[in-house]
Amino acid sequence: MPLYWFGRRFREGLLDEIAALDAQRAPAPASLPELERRVDALWFEYRTKLAHRRAPSLAAELDRRLDVALYTQQPERMDLGEPTLERHLRNIASLDKVNDTLRSYALFSRLVRRFVDERLPARGESTTLRILDLASGHGGFPLFLDRHARRHGWNWQITGSDYDRNYVAKAQERARIAGQNVAFVELDALQMAGLASGDYDLIVCTQSIHHFRPGQLARMMRESSRVARHGWVLVDSIRGFFFAAAVAGFIGALTRNPDTIHDGWISLRKMFFPEELRFLARMAGLDAPDTTMHPPLFVRCAWSANDAR
Numbered sequence: 166m167p168l169y170w171f172g173r174r175f176r177e178g179l180l181d182e183i184a185a186l187d188a189q190r191a192p193a194p195a196s197l198p199e200l201e202r203r204v205d206a207l208w209f210e211y212r213t214k215l216a217h218r219r220a221p222s223l224a225a226e227l228d229r230r231l232d233v234a235l236y237t238q239q240p241e242r243m244d245l246g247e248p249t250l251e252r253h254l255r256n257i258a259s260l261d262k263v264n265d266t267l268r269s270y271a272l273f274s275r276l277v278r279r280f281v282d283e284r285l286p287a288r289g290e291s292t293t294l295r296i297l298d299l300a301s302g303h304g305g306f307p308l309f310l311d312r313h314a315r316r317h318g319w320n321w322q323i324t325g326s327d328y329d330r331n332y333v334a335k336a337q338e339r340a341r342i343a344g345q346n347v348a349f350v351e352l353d354a355l356q357m358a359g360l361a362s363g364d365y366d367l368i369v370c371t372q373s374i375h376h377f378r379p380g381q382l383a384r385m386m387r388e389s390s391r392v393a394r395h396g397w398v399l400v401d402s403i404r405g406f407f408f409a410a411a412v413a414g415f416i417g418a419l420t421r422n423p424d425t426i427h428d429g430w431i432s433l434r435k436m437f438f439p440e441e442l443r444f445l446a447r448m449a450g451l452d453a454p455d456t457t458m459h460p461p462l463f464v465r466c467a468w469s470a471n472d473a474r
């Protein structure tokens with residue numbers, strides 16, 4: 166059993182306590198910058214309390230200490246920009262290779278399909294489902310999802326996006342070479358004011374939410390709930406350090422890319438736990454976010470506008 170489970174109840178209680186205190190102190194923030202600022206302040210409070218409060222069992226205590234020692238918000242090389250464009254593109258291509266080997270895109274596609282089946286049951290295949298994928302990198306997942314949807318005869322129109330123009334250009338080139346009708350646009354997932362409410366039916370984001378600070382993620386959740394008519398599905402890994410070491414070893418052996426090994430290790434120290442994602446969604450004013458674990462590595466956090474109505 167991954168070690169992260171041992172500390173789960175301890176963290177969950179703490180987050181609820183902090184949210185309850187916050188609710189007594191101030192009304193829910195209306196503006197996005199205020200939401201971001203407030204969530205980051207609450208996160209600091211959470212981390213500070215976590216650093217000082219002993220866990221109720223030996224296993225949870227070990228987990229807490231590891232979390233306190235290793236948790237980071239340090240940016241990855243991918244975010245800072247590797248020294249050359251060639252290395253920058255090679256880094257995302259290595260991640261693609263890991264996803265291919267682990268068949269992660271097939272799992273993500275099933276998780277998106279499950280959301281559509283469970284939360285949009287009345288929608289027939291005669292209407293096009295407009296899906297926006299945020300932070301797509303050089304397009305690996307949107308291109309896979311498009312092929313998957315076409316193979317199954319699903320009427321899905323997929324748009325990929327990223328704020329990195331080199332990745333967007335590479336994704337456009339890959340779509341053109343593959344002859345796939347998937348648009349790729351330059352878009353900062355934290356600045357979606359240019360998109361109108363309901364511009365898309367569904368927003369998806371895979372393996373990228375750990376690139377955002379907690380406040381930024383709450384902001385992205387709230388904005389996504391405005392832009393996507395039916396809701397959003399976020400998929401990422403979870404922190405868990407013994408397991409992370411094994412994954413880092415696997416990534417290293419498979420890619421032999423020092424940038425990807427570096428970023429893999431940093432990411433695995435930044436990922437969110439399911440209860441943290443639920444907390445951030447609630448802070449963003451979204452009720453009943455649904456989180457499910459997909460062993461050994463992934464968490465899906467989904468929010469449906471249809472449930473909220």
Ligand SMILES: C[S@@+](CC[C@H](N)C(=O)[O-])C[C@H]1O[C@@H](n2cnc3c(N)ncnc32)[C@H](O)[C@@H]1O
Nearest residue numbers: 300301302327328329353354355371372373376
């Ligand atoms: C680890 S890659 C994930 C790529 C892809 N979604 C996947 O599943 O493999 C993270 C991506 O997030 C992008 N990213 C980070 N911050 C972003 C932001 N604020 N807006 C849009 N993209 C962002 C990076 O450029 C990078 O392409």
